[in-house]
Amino acid sequence: MASVQYTTQLQAGLGLVAETKALLDLWRPGMSTRQLQEVARESGSFPTITARRLRNIVNECFAPRYLISDASPAAHLKRLAAYVPMADLMQLMLLFTSRANPILGDFIREIYWARYAGGYQQISNEGARAFVERAIDDNRTSKRWSETTVRRVAAYLTGCCADYGLLEKGAKSNRRILPYRVTPTASAYLAYDLHSKGLGDNALLTHQDWQLFGMSREDVIDELKRLSLKGHMIVQAAGDVVRIGWKHQSMEALCDVISKS
């Protein structure tokens, strides 16, 4: 159990799909958070947004999600953005947003997929609220949140899921669960991402990031086998041991191959 603290950072912005895409266009490798903020302000891409709000979006949402690890997420997404469908980008945004905001990742892993598997039709903000209250009881927050903050963070969790396509959109307190499945682009990216971080082939299969997409170890193996048909890798499964032959030399190489397919 990663005992990372939960924060209310999601409140600075939920999915921000369109804003993220616009910022990726403006961002250049090597650009700092502050520079991006300035470029965005002067670009005219955000005519209706105040400087204060832009600071929220860039510093509290874009930077923690995509400018970590030497900005590699931003660099990769920028490479992909022009070529791959929005649905693929949104899955990767979900991945990075969940890593930046552990409360969202845990909510998806523990509540969303449990409800999905249980055959429920919808998830309510009340349900999300119960999750938040339990987290506070478990000392996952630095202090006990106020009543309004609990209610709002609960709504942000479901709202963010809606932005990324896991739940029905719109301002609702009870959202329908939508069919959701990892795409080949997202799974190939995640597999190579974990590999490039130094995870062994077997440890990689059970990494918690797969559970954002509701995938068990066996689901991951099946998915990697499908990817092998596309030539991304070679998978050898013998009993409990899995060996993967990695075809691409780097994340950059993978992104280029995906873009050209």
Next chain:
DNA sequence: AAACTACAAGATGCAGCGAG
């Protein structure tokens, strides 16, 4: 029963504030 209206309740965008 359907359509319309008015109002309450809820959701979200935004920005200020205190702590460190």
Next chain:
DNA sequence: CTCGCTGCATCTTGTAGTTT
């Protein structure tokens, strides 16, 4: 300064009451 939390304003949605 940055980070994390919360209050406020606005917009959206649900609903009760009224009219057709």
